[in-house]
Amino acid sequence: MLTTVVQGRRRLFEQPHNAEIVIDALRHVERSGxxxxxxxxxxxxxxxxxxxxxxxxxPSCMNVFKSISSRKLQAGQVWQNGYHDHAIRRDESVEHAARYIIGNPLRAGLAQRVGEYPYAWCRWEIM
Structure with missing residues (x-):
């Protein structure tokens, strides 16, 4: 589970076009294997x-993600250096981590229910 933050906590991804660029970068990293x-x-x-x-x-995976998204965003230095990572251990649930991630927009007041926020995705249906 990874978290990376915009430099200066600028709210770059309130603009739909910018959020779509980041989504495309995530998908590129996956398509690359x-x-x-x-x-x-x-x-x-x-x-x-x-x-x-x-x-x-x-680190190389995150470098590719940040590099691709930064170039396409053309917004100066987009990302803070580094990122936070947490490996899911045997006694932890991948589904629990997915629920946490998908629930972020609700906790931030950006959505009223799961599935409503346009910039969230999960491989499983999570209610």
């Missing part, structure tokens, strides 16, 4: 991404 996405949410100033690393290293 580096990751297998399980859930993600593009919040106004950060991204949560639950994924399985398939190829390469986590």
């Amino acid at each position: 580096r990751s297998y996405s399980l859930a993600w949410v593009i919040m106004p100033d950060h991204v949560h991404w639950l994924m399985e690393l398939r190829q390469g290293t986590l």
Whole structure:
């Protein structure tokens, strides 16, 4: 489970076009074979991404994601350096992590129910 934050916590992803660019970058990383996405949410100033690393290293995967999205956003330095990662352990639930990610827009007051926020996706149907 990964979290990466916009430099200065600018709310870049309130603009739909910018959120779509980030979604395209996540999908590019998956199509390249580096990751297998399980859930993600593009919040106004950060991204949560639950994924399985398939190829390469986590730093190289995140570098590709940040590089592609930054170039397309053309907004100066887009991302803060680094990212927060949390490996899901055997005693933790991948589904619980997905629920947490998909629930972010509700906790932030950006949606009233799961499925309503346009910049969230999950491999499973989560209610």
